[in-house]
Amino acid sequence: MPAQAAQILDGKTLAQKIQQELKEQIPILEARIGRPPGLAVLMVGDNPASAAYVRNKERACAKVGIASFGKHFSTEISQEELEQAIAQLNQDERVDGILVQLPLSEHLDAVAALQKISPDKDADGLHPLNLGKLVRSEWGLRSCTPAGVMRLLEEYAIPIPGKQVVVVGRSILVGKPLALMLLEKNATVTIAHSRTQDLTNVCRQADILVAAVGKAGIITAEMVKPGAVVVDVGINRVETDEGKSRLVGDVNFDSVAEVAKYITPVPGGIGPMTVAMLLQNTVESYIQTNK
Numbered sequence: 001m002p003a004q005a006a007q008i009l010d011g012k013t014l015a016q017k018i019q020q021e022l023k024e025q026i027p028i029l030e031a032r033i034g035r036p037p038g039l040a041v042l043m044v045g046d047n048p049a050s051a052a053y054v055r056n057k058e059r060a061c062a063k064v065g066i067a068s069f070g071k072h073f074s075t076e077i078s079q080e081e082l083e084q085a086i087a088q089l090n091q092d093e094r095v096d097g098i099l100v101q102l103p104l105s106e107h108l109d110a111v112a113a114l115q116k117i118s119p120d121k122d123a124d125g126l127h128p129l130n131l132g133k134l135v136r137s138e139w140g141l142r143s144c145t146p147a148g149v150m151r152l153l154e155e156y157a158i159p160i161p162g163k164q165v166v167v168v169g170r171s172i173l174v175g176k177p178l179a180l181m182l183l184e185k186n187a188t189v190t191i192a193h194s195r196t197q198d199l200t201n202v203c204r205q206a207d208i209l210v211a212a213v214g215k216a217g218i219i220t221a222e223m224v225k226p227g228a229v230v231v232d233v234g235i236n237r238v239e240t241d242e243g244k245s246r247l248v249g250d251v252n253f254d255s256v257a258e259v260a261k262y263i264t265p266v267p268g269g270i271g272p273m274t275v276a277m278l279l280q281n282t283v284e285s286y287i288q289t290n291k
């Protein structure tokens, strides 16, 4: 088996370090403010992947001392009822962060629901006001997955200014906000998507290549410039030969690790960083409202 050359960008360890820092910071803040920070995760229906993500987030909250005010609704909930629940949480002084676990059932309008979240409590950074602030490079709550990518690159002192960065994927959740964050750090950013022609050649220009597509192994070694930094945001469940399932990214890890300088694993890369950024956003809004 050929040796893996790339160094791992270890999101799991960094996420644990961030959580430890929050765990130490929260009791000090709580002594002054008189209550712990609070996060409300709203979930609709029984999608098993969403349920696992929600459990994971609530477990992480409990570990660091953030109170959870989660609400779980049946798929029958109406748009009006969902928005009423958000309005109540906006008023609830114990709650600093609100997030709606996506995707929602088809009859619900996720964009309209997200717009009802008070921008000050928008722990996922997806409210149009916070996205607009990002466009303007102003302070605001920032979307957790792209923020997690940036924090991980920072931790490993990966140079960004002037670098060619290719982000594959243009979703409002990951690709677009990440491209803006990289632009803010003076990268030369290309955003690729399903209509991009000659994706291999586009990707090969990248000093930093980010995959946020949702297709297992779409990024192969021939698409990676030798010595590039490769960040894999994708989370895909695939069947193994033994008939079990496992999580893999958008990057063909084994082959790309032979040409890249740095690479994020899946799991253990951007996934845990996303949760750490969610906790950090909640604590940040707790601090901001209790200055």
Ligand SMILES: NC(=O)c1ccc[n+]([C@@H]2O[C@H](COP(=O)([O-])OP(=O)(O)OC[C@H]3O[C@@H](n4cnc5c(N)ncnc54)[C@H](OP(=O)(O)O)[C@@H]3O)[C@@H](O)[C@H]2O)c1
Residues within 6 Å of the ligand: 145, 168, 169, 170, 171, 172, 173, 174, 175, 192, 193, 194, 195, 196, 199, 212, 213, 214, 215, 218, 233, 234, 235, 236, 270, 271, 272, 274
């Ligand atoms: N690690 C985490 O915590 C975390 C958080 C969020 C998401 N994710 C994962 O990240 C992945 C992307 O999530 P998302 O919400 O951004 O997905 P999404 O909304 O489905 O967007 C996928 C993007 O990939 C592009 N794309 C699809 N096929 C392509 C192809 N063959 N070549 C080039 N681009 C292609 C799409 O292009 P078009 O715009 O042209 O359709 C779209 O912009 C998923 O695997 C998701 O599970 C992980």
